[in-house]
Every structure is written in structure tokens, then in C-alpha cells.
Amino acid sequence: MLNFYFNNANYLWINNEFVEWKTANVHLMTHSLHYASSVFEGIRTYNGKAFKLEEHIDRLFDSAQQLMIPVKYSKSDIIIACKALIEKNNLTNAYIRPLIWKGAESSRLISSLLSTNVMLAGWEIPKRIQQPMNLCFSNWINIPPQTIPIQCKSGGRYTTMIISKTESENQGFDDAILLDWRGYISEATTSNIFFVAHDKIITPIADACLNGITRQTVFAIAKKLGIIAEEQYIKPECLIDYQACFLVSTSIEIREVNVINFTALKNHNLQVEKIYDLDNSVTSVIKNYYNKLVNGEEDI
Incomplete structure (x- = not known):
């Protein structure tokens, strides 16, 4: 069920495919749910353009490298995907959440069987008065x-x-x-x-x-x-x-x-x-x- 908080969040980008928000899911044995083996970013868009997009994706990949999580996509792949998600969901002033996580192929702490997954979510942010x-x-x-x-x-x-x-x-x-x-x-x-x-x-x-x-x-x-x-x-x-x-x-x-x-x-x-x-x-x-x-x- 779509939460009211996630405005205009109709699609996510998951492993190079657009997936409907209401059908997106992960297995309960996902490694990152149990061991926090995930890295993420938070990006803002203004007037449909992501601010400091390259810097955020650079840090996303740096974080994955520090956790020794291999990523099969390039930085440019993810940058292009971010822009495509913004267009797909018709986002203007929005928040983008990239996430890299390990899959559900093993319950062991370390395993070569574990897949790496990449997700991009995005939703519109309603304008609010910012209180001190x-x-x-x-x-x-x-x-x-x-x-x-x-x-x-x-x-x-x-x-x-x-x-x-x-x-x-x-x-x-x-x-x-x-x-x-x-x-x-x-x-x-x-x-x-x-x-x-x-x-x-x-x-x-x-x-x-x-x-x-x-x-x-x-x-x-x-x-x-x-x-x-x-x-x-x-x-x-x-x-x-x-x-x-x-x-x-x-x-x-x-x-x-x-x-x-x-x-x-x-x-x-x-x-x-x-x-x-x-x-x-x-x-x-x-x-x-x-x-x-x-x-x-x-x-x-």
C-alpha cells in the first residue's frame, strides 16, 4: 500500500528495471536486513534537477567500496538511472534515495553467493515552513x-x-x-x-x-x-x-x-x-x- 508520505512515488528503479512501487519487495532473509550490509544516499531535486548528483553517487560508490560490496553498474549508469527516475515519476522538488544492498542467497556473515542489488526511489517533498x-x-x-x-x-x-x-x-x-x-x-x-x-x-x-x-x-x-x-x-x-x-x-x-x-x-x-x-x-x-x-x- 502506498504511504501518503511518498508523493508521486509510482516507480522504483531496481537492478536496471522500473518496478511499480506497490509491487516492490525483498525477501525476509535479505542479508542487509539481518547484518546492515547496505549503503545509501539522500539526494534532493529542485525544479526537476538533482543537486550535487555526481558527488552523491561518488560517495555511494565509495561507501560500497569501504564495505567491500561489489557493484556491477558504473557511476554513470546510476546517474543516468537517477535522471530517468525523476522523469518517470514526474518529480520536481523531490528526495531521491539510492540504496545498495546484499541479497538473500545466504545467511552466513560472509558469502560469495550473496548478490548485490541497487535501488533508486524518489518521491515529491511537500513544501513546509522550516521551524528552528x-x-x-x-x-x-x-x-x-x-x-x-x-x-x-x-x-x-x-x-x-x-x-x-x-x-x-x-x-x-x-x-x-x-x-x-x-x-x-x-x-x-x-x-x-x-x-x-x-x-x-x-x-x-x-x-x-x-x-x-x-x-x-x-x-x-x-x-x-x-x-x-x-x-x-x-x-x-x-x-x-x-x-x-x-x-x-x-x-x-x-x-x-x-x-x-x-x-x-x-x-x-x-x-x-x-x-x-x-x-x-x-x-x-x-x-x-x-x-x-x-x-x-x-x-x-
Whole structure:
């Protein structure tokens, strides 16, 4: 049954064929359901054109390589398929989800019998007013890069994120910030975090968080606009001194943060919460430029 959330999602592209959404399925013994042996991407389209499509597909293949999942298609094959899916489903402002996963030929952890499957889904995103976000700190730390490839966008990477997001929403917040194993700010559950310190922007060094494509885009925008952008190791105590904060990702684009709550950081002598400036000029100019960029009105 078609979920109301997936607007215009009439067809999926699966292993070089278009399949009707309502008939698409996988076997219950699919390896990736049991062992999280999958990699994926999230791509936005604006006015029918996918933004940063090549960069997303590059990362998809890099992720598959890091998980040692062989892919029989080329990058250009998947790029062409993405464009065909957009046309097939008549998508304009939409979300595209590429997924690579292992099949159901074996229940063993590792097996040469396992097939590799590739899927592309796409659906229209209704326009909504983006409200500023209220954040808390997670009780969990982000997965250290010594445990899994930190730049690999794999299903297993998001277990900690799911727990953290669920706990934050149960407490009445929109999302959670995770610290890394050293106690530095890492990222939110599905987005990178930036802070405004006077006239410059600061974000965590990407050795313990995903170096997101939107994160990279913000750096390029800052350079274009002459705004200083720095990567730093950021302690929670530093957040008190910053004037503004925003999250960035493909799905939420650039979203202002209203409040960060520090209650979960019991070993830090911090106030209960920090309220940030929602009308910060640095945040506004970057966000406005990003909105023009994705709609083809500006370049970097």
C-alpha cells in the first residue's frame, strides 16, 4: 500500500528495471536486513534537477567500496538511472534515495553467493515552513572511527543515531548532538552542525563525523562570500560563547537552531540551555545563498 508520505512515488528503479512501487519487495532473509550490509544516499531535486548528483553517487560508490560490496553498474549508469527516475515519476522538488544492498542467497556473515542489488526511489517533498530546531545532547557518543569507516554512509552507522533521535524526541526536542569519544562536538543525528562566532563560522573537524556534501557546500559558499570558515575541535563549554547555530544536510538544507539543552552533560559545569540568535546575519546570508544555489540562481 502506498504511504501518503511518498508523493508521486509510482516507480522504483531496481537492478536496471522500473518496478511499480506497490509491487516492490525483498525477501525476509535479505542479508542487509539481518547484518546492515547496505549503503545509501539522500539526494534532493529542485525544479526537476538533482543537486550535487555526481558527488552523491561518488560517495555511494565509495561507501560500497569501504564495505567491500561489489557493484556491477558504473557511476554513470546510476546517474543516468537517477535522471530517468525523476522523469518517470514526474518529480520536481523531490528526495531521491539510492540504496545498495546484499541479497538473500545466504545467511552466513560472509558469502560469495550473496548478490548485490541497487535501488533508486524518489518521491515529491511537500513544501513546509522550516521551524528552528531545539536540540539536546545525546546520552551516547558517536561511533569512533576506529570501529567503522566514519565516511561510509552505511545502514549500520545509523544505529546510534536512531537511538539518540528517538530519545531526544521523547524528551520534547527535535534532535540530538553527539559527542565523539574524546568529548568534542561531533554532529547531530543526520546533519552537520555549524556555529557562528562573530563574523566567522565554525564546525567540528570531520575526523569523527560525516563530511557531508551540504557541509562541503557551506564551506564553498563561505569562500564565495568572503566569510571565514574554520574546522575546530569544539568542547561543549565553547557553545556558550557562540552567537548562532545551524544544522546542515541534504534533507533539512540549512536550519537555524533556537536552543541547545545541556542537561545530559552531567560532568560539565554548564547552564541548563543556550538560546541562539535566529536572525543572525551570517546565518541568513549563507542560507539565502544556498537557497539560490540549489535553484540554479547562483553558482560556487
